[in-house]
Amino acid sequence: MVSRVIPVDPFDLVIFGGTGDLARRKILPGLYRRFLAGQMPDDARIIGAARGEMDDEGFRALVADAVSEFIAEGKRDGETLARFLGHVHYVAVDAKGEAGWTDLARIVRKDVVQAFYFSVAPALFGDLAERLHRHGIAGPEARIVVEKPFGRDLESAKALNATLAEHFSEGQIYRIDHYLGKETVQNLMAVRFANILFEPLWNARHVDHVQITVAETVGVGGRGAYYDRSGAMRDMVQNHLMQLLCLIAMEPPYRFDPDAVRDEKLKVIRALQEVRPDDIVRGQYRGGPKAGGAPSYVEDAEDPASRTESYIAMKVQIANWRWKGTPFYLRTGKKLRARASEIAVVFKEVPHSIFGEEEGWRENVLSIRLQPNEGMTLSVMIKEPGPGGMRLTEVPLDMSFAEALGEDGTDIPDAYERLIMDVIRGNQTLFMRGDEVEAAWAWTDPIIAGWEARGDRPKGYDPGSSGPEDALMLVHRDGRRWREIRE
Ligand code: NAD
Numbered sequence: 001m002v003s004r005v006i007p008v009d010p011f012d013l014v015i016f017g018g019t020g021d022l023a024r025r026k027i028l029p030g031l032y033r034r035f036l037a038g039q040m041p042d043d044a045r046i047i048g049a050a051r052g053e054m055d056d057e058g059f060r061a062l063v064a065d066a067v068s069e070f071i072a073e074g075k076r077d078g079e080t081l082a083r084f085l086g087h088v089h090y091v092a093v094d095a096k097g098e099a100g101w102t103d104l105a106r107i108v109r110k111d112v113v114q115a116f117y118f119s120v121a122p123a124l125f126g127d128l129a130e131r132l133h134r135h136g137i138a139g140p141e142a143r144i145v146v147e148k149p150f151g152r153d154l155e156s157a158k159a160l161n162a163t164l165a166e167h168f169s170e171g172q173i174y175r176i177d178h179y180l181g182k183e184t185v186q187n188l189m190a191v192r193f194a195n196i197l198f199e200p201l202w203n204a205r206h207v208d209h210v211q212i213t214v215a216e217t218v219g220v221g222g223r224g225a226y227y228d229r230s231g232a233m234r235d236m237v238q239n240h241l242m243q244l245l246c247l248i249a250m251e252p253p254y255r256f257d258p259d260a261v262r263d264e265k266l267k268v269i270r271a272l273q274e275v276r277p278d279d280i281v282r283g284q285y286r287g288g289p290k291a292g293g294a295p296s297y298v299e300d301a302e303d304p305a306s307r308t309e310s311y312i313a314m315k316v317q318i319a320n321w322r323w324k325g326t327p328f329y330l331r332t333g334k335k336l337r338a339r340a341s342e343i344a345v346v347f348k349e350v351p352h353s354i355f356g357e358e359e360g361w362r363e364n365v366l367s368i369r370l371q372p373n374e375g376m377t378l379s380v381m382i383k384e385p386g387p388g389g390m391r392l393t394e395v396p397l398d399m400s401f402a403e404a405l406g407e408d409g410t411d412i413p414d415a416y417e418r419l420i421m422d423v424i425r426g427n428q429t430l431f432m433r434g435d436e437v438e439a440a441w442a443w444t445d446p447i448i449a450g451w452e453a454r455g456d457r458p459k460g461y462d463p464g465s466s467g468p469e470d471a472l473m474l475v476h477r478d479g480r481r482w483r484e485i486r487e
Helices: 021-036 056-070 078-085 101-107 122-134 154-165 183-193 224-228 231-249 258-270 401-405 415-425 434-454 469-476
Strands: 011-016 045-050 088-092 113-118 143-146 173-175 207-215 280-285 311-316 328-333 340-347 365-371 375-383 392-400 459-461
Touching: 011 021, 011 415, 021 045, 021 056, 021 078, 021 415, 045 056, 045 101, 056 078, 056 088, 088 101, 113 122, 113 415, 122 143, 122 154, 143 415, 154 434, 173 415, 173 434, 183 231, 183 365, 183 375, 207 231, 224 231, 231 258, 231 311, 231 328, 231 340, 231 434, 258 434, 280 434, 280 469, 311 469, 328 469, 459 469
Parallel strands: 011 045, 011 113, 045 088, 113 143, 143 173, 207 328, 280 459
Antiparallel strands: 207 340, 280 311, 311 328, 340 365, 365 375, 375 392
């Protein structure tokens, strides 16, 4: 199955922070892949805008470097790369000063789709928005794309929303959560709402519990000081895990339309119950000999007294008709056993087993893997083949997208390239609306305030483990177990 490429209108995409790490690793390689797929119109332009003095050629060299580092060798011959670089330009601008803005105003066209990607520190968002407006660069249809973190609590998120709202309407603001750009995440909506099979079972009567895991093997080394102001709750739960939870838990929207989908997600966030302190386990990775001499979290964070969590597990409940009584267990952490992200919907036992106390019986699980190997698996029980009576065994019905979409899975667009093309198309479905972000902070803030007031210390865990022991207890005490973290 070859994925279809739907043409987009001509555009000018200005990447503020075009020389930064995110642009190099994700945005520019993503655009190259869209170019390769034939989705970039002939007169589309990518305009890098950052602080450093540089001409078009200098920036093209940087883009060529990024492409050679992040795109497979077979996909970047000199001729293709040269054609791609023909779309690339650069303007030196200072978000906080006046330098470069008249140059940018001269270059950016008014009669094409205008998109401004704010790939810079959030502290600069207001300056960029104001200058784009004052210099008459952004037209009434212009779109801005903003990166995480979107605030660090409700107050700062509200302030950021208010700053952007001074110059752009909500329909022009694209708040990126790259988890929503993943093929699997969108497929979750297709599986739920385009099949009759799952929806009748998708509720507390039939779903025992849901597990959402985002596990990383890396620590915070290199950006420890930044991470230490954030922690797993702010960096991962408030945004990524919350968005995944919403897609699992939301009611069917009346249409696959940006506001209809986001209205339903918002209702889920508002229905989240307060989380009790003993339903949360926070952890920090240890260092030392067991870690092969690797630094501990506090060493990485350069603060021996740090109480910031590099791991969190929590039991979350949704107070509505559909989900009352079905816990959602969330966990995410760094330096864990494997890099693996998964949503598992664990169904209940059959009401009565006609096979007696048959060994081998396991509950049905719909597992949605976000990484690695995006795909979905539904485990079902069958009879173990062969003679010897009725013994049950579990087999997976595997829906691996790599196989379904192309020989090696390289046809699956990366989250960033898909989301950028959605911006150009003007489709906000996979972007967070301002009220969603604020509602998520409104739920997160009291939890953080609670552990700060109590002076809770995170529990230690060994690198390469599945997290602190107490996190096991969080599900064991409910008679359940975590799924194994594996690649
Ligand atoms: P970076 O420090 O690598 O790059 C910052 C960029 O901003 C550079 O191009 C720099 O020239 C430009 N810049 C800085 N000050 C400027 C000014 N006054 N005027 C104009 N340009 C200026 O940062 P990054 O890692 O690329 O991150 C960019 C944004 O993306 C941040 O908001 C970050 O939180 C977010 N983000 C980054 C990642 C990542 O993996 N790097 C992931 C998620 C979100």
